[in-house]
Amino acid sequence: MTKKLVFFFFLAMNMGWSQEKSSAVTTEDYFKLLRENINGEKAYETTAYVSQFWRVVGNSGFDKSIFKLASELEAAGYVLEEKATALDRFTYRVEKRPLQHPTWEPVDAELSLVGASSPLLSQATNRNMVYINSAATPKNGVVGEVVYIADAEELKNQSVRGKIIYTDTRRVSEIYKQGVLEQGALGMLSYNNPSYLQPEKNRTSIQFRSLPYHPDNKWAIALSFEAKENLVSAMKNGPVRARVKVDTKLYASEDLTLVADIRGAELPEERLVFSAHVQEPGANDNASGVGAQLEMAITTAKLIASETIDAYRSITFLWGVEIISTNRYIVEDEARAKNIKWGISLDMVGQNTALTGGSFLIEKMPDPSAIWTRGKDQHSEWGGRVLSLEDMKPHYLNDFILHNFKDQGKFANWVVKTNPYEGGSDHMPFLRANIPGLLLWHFTDQFYHTDNDTMDKVSKETLRNVSTAALASALTLVNGDSYTAVDLIELLKEAGTERLATEFLLSEAAVKEGASPKDEEQIIQAWADWYLKAIEATRDISNSGNTAIVEKAILMAQSVLEVQAESFISELHNKYGRS
Numbered sequence: 001m002t003k004k005l006v007f008f009f010f011l012a013m014n015m016g017w018s019q020e021k022s023s024a025v026t027t028e029d030y031f032k033l034l035r036e037n038i039n040g041e042k043a044y045e046t047t048a049y050v051s052q053f054w055r056v057v058g059n060s061g062f063d064k065s066i067f068k069l070a071s072e073l074e075a076a077g078y079v080l081e082e083k084a085t086a087l088d089r090f091t092y093r094v095e096k097r098p099l100q101h102p103t104w105e106p107v108d109a110e111l112s113l114v115g116a117s118s119p120l121l122s123q124a125t126n127r128n129m130v131y132i133n134s135a136a137t138p139k140n141g142v143v144g145e146v147v148y149i150a151d152a153e154e155l156k157n158q159s160v161r162g163k164i165i166y167t168d169t170r171r172v173s174e175i176y177k178q179g180v181l182e183q184g185a186l187g188m189l190s191y192n193n194p195s196y197l198q199p200e201k202n203r204t205s206i207q208f209r210s211l212p213y214h215p216d217n218k219w220a221i222a223l224s225f226e227a228k229e230n231l232v233s234a235m236k237n238g239p240v241r242a243r244v245k246v247d248t249k250l251y252a253s254e255d256l257t258l259v260a261d262i263r264g265a266e267l268p269e270e271r272l273v274f275s276a277h278v279q280e281p282g283a284n285d286n287a288s289g290v291g292a293q294l295e296m297a298i299t300t301a302k303l304i305a306s307e308t309i310d311a312y313r314s315i316t317f318l319w320g321v322e323i324i325s326t327n328r329y330i331v332e333d334e335a336r337a338k339n340i341k342w343g344i345s346l347d348m349v350g351q352n353t354a355l356t357g358g359s360f361l362i363e364k365m366p367d368p369s370a371i372w373t374r375g376k377d378q379h380s381e382w383g384g385r386v387l388s389l390e391d392m393k394p395h396y397l398n399d400f401i402l403h404n405f406k407d408q409g410k411f412a413n414w415v416v417k418t419n420p421y422e423g424g425s426d427h428m429p430f431l432r433a434n435i436p437g438l439l440l441w442h443f444t445d446q447f448y449h450t451d452n453d454t455m456d457k458v459s460k461e462t463l464r465n466v467s468t469a470a471l472a473s474a475l476t477l478v479n480g481d482s483y484t485a486v487d488l489i490e491l492l493k494e495a496g497t498e499r500l501a502t503e504f505l506l507s508e509a510a511v512k513e514g515a516s517p518k519d520e521e522q523i524i525q526a527w528a529d530w531y532l533k534a535i536e537a538t539r540d541i542s543n544s545g546n547t548a549i550v551e552k553a554i555l556m557a558q559s560v561l562e563v564q565a566e567s568f569i570s571e572l573h574n575k576y577g578r579s
Contacts, residue, residue: 288350
């Protein structure tokens with residue numbers, strides 16, 4: 001340990017920060033204000049409106065949702081961009097692009113076994129039963145013998161022409177392509193509900209499925225656990241014939257993206273971007289993200305218009321197609337993308353966890369927990385690949401957002417957890433563009449992507465909690481200055497020292513169980529490096545004002561973490577060697 005490091009360690013521990021001034025408006029101030037102005041009503045009402053539609057890009061339900069949002073924004077004071085003047089700070093636009101393929105929507109469907117007294121499935125009670133991009137049957141439906149096909153190999157030795165395929169393989173696309181498109185089967189029935197959906201408990205749930213668009217598509221139907229059990233039971237007693245009626249629409253349409261902007265008063269080119277995808281038919285996924293984001297946009301405009309608060313940097317709200325719309329927003333304008341400082345995705349944010357079984361989660365930007373997942377760090381059942389040190393994205397956004405959501409959790413008796421980076425939503429385009437971005441969501445959800453993802457599983461209080469904590473965080477960032485940076489540095493120093501102490505205890509236990517001390521030292525060093533770089537990232541919020549105090553705070557905090565990491569690594573080395 002160098003004398004310089006020892007000096008800074010004791011200086012920081014015994015004297016604290018030397019600054020005398022803190023930010024005039026803090027996150028706690030925003031919390032106090034927003035807790036009085038966000039009640040979840042608009043978020044819940046919007047979630048209910050959007051969730052009534054089966055939404056894929058370009059279909060009538062998707063478009064009605066977009067235009068409903070636009071009308072709500074306009075009522076709240078947002079001006080259509082093409083009509084806006086230089087004095088209008090709240091604007092919106094609806095971007096329109098041609099779709100490469102026709103859009104799709106379900107109208108009606110029914111699956112019956114010939115001779116049975118009631119349908120096996122009906123669109124009225126299982127709106128996810130028809131695969132996306134399925135074509136309609138003739139008006140009176142089709143009738144055919146149901147044959148079980150375990151895998152594509154069986155299709156080489158069994159004729160399916162004029163029959164209905166039933167399969168429970170995960171590689172269903174091969175069965176459909178070969179059996180239906182190439183060999184002339186009437187259509188396909190499939191079953192594959194993962195265990196986290198608890199299918200034996202949620203017997204009627206159907207997780208929506210999709211066919212790639214093809215001009216010669218026929219139809220495919222996904223089965224619930226109950227429907228699958230009834231079909232299999234009938235097939236054990238001899239040949240089974242089924243009648244299938246499917247009514248769908250395929251038509252030319254447009255890809256719509258709604259963009260709402262609050263122009264920053266001092267640094268308008270710099271911005272924070274919220275994104276929520278509209279497509280997918282569920283209430284929680286993702287009508288809840290759509291609704292929460294709208295209430296945040298309306299509340300922010302109201303408070304700025306009344307001069308209660310301001311926004312020095314810009315805030316953008318995006319509603320569109322998951323990943324695609326957010327990615328376009330980033331890649332289509334290089335200058336704009338260069339000044340996006342933060343991205344936050346809202347996906348499945350409204351759950352009543354007592355019913356869904358999920359937890360509210362903050363999916364972190366890639367940090368070492370996505371390489372070494374241990375202790376309290378746990379992946380969701382969505383899962384994630386093991387990352388490498390080259391994949392790390394050190395930044396203050398992880399700990400800042402977690403700190404704020406924990407504060408709201410304590411205030412509202414609401415459980416907040418994290419998971420290591422996994423991907424799969426609108427935070428991905430930000431990270432690919434090296435823009436700090438993370439995901440607010442819930443998992444594991446026993447109704448995920450199923451037709452039981454309905455309004456009775458949505459909690460107005462959860463919508464309120466998410467909206468409040470997300471917006472309080474955003475307002476702190478867009479109004480951030482050098483004093484905000486110093487506050488962030490203190491937060492990171494505390495989080496980093498706690499993380500290093502935790503990792504040391506885990507590493508010591510691992511070595512006692514036979515792990516390599518050298519490997520464990522690498523883990524501690526990786527966390528130290530991550531926090532040292534995260535602290536450096538605070539410079540980007542202090543681009544005006546007293547940067548000298550920021551540099552001093554960075555040096556002192558980094559010195560504390562360097563000393564701590566060196567101490568833990570030395571202790572492991574001295575106790576257990578480097579084998």
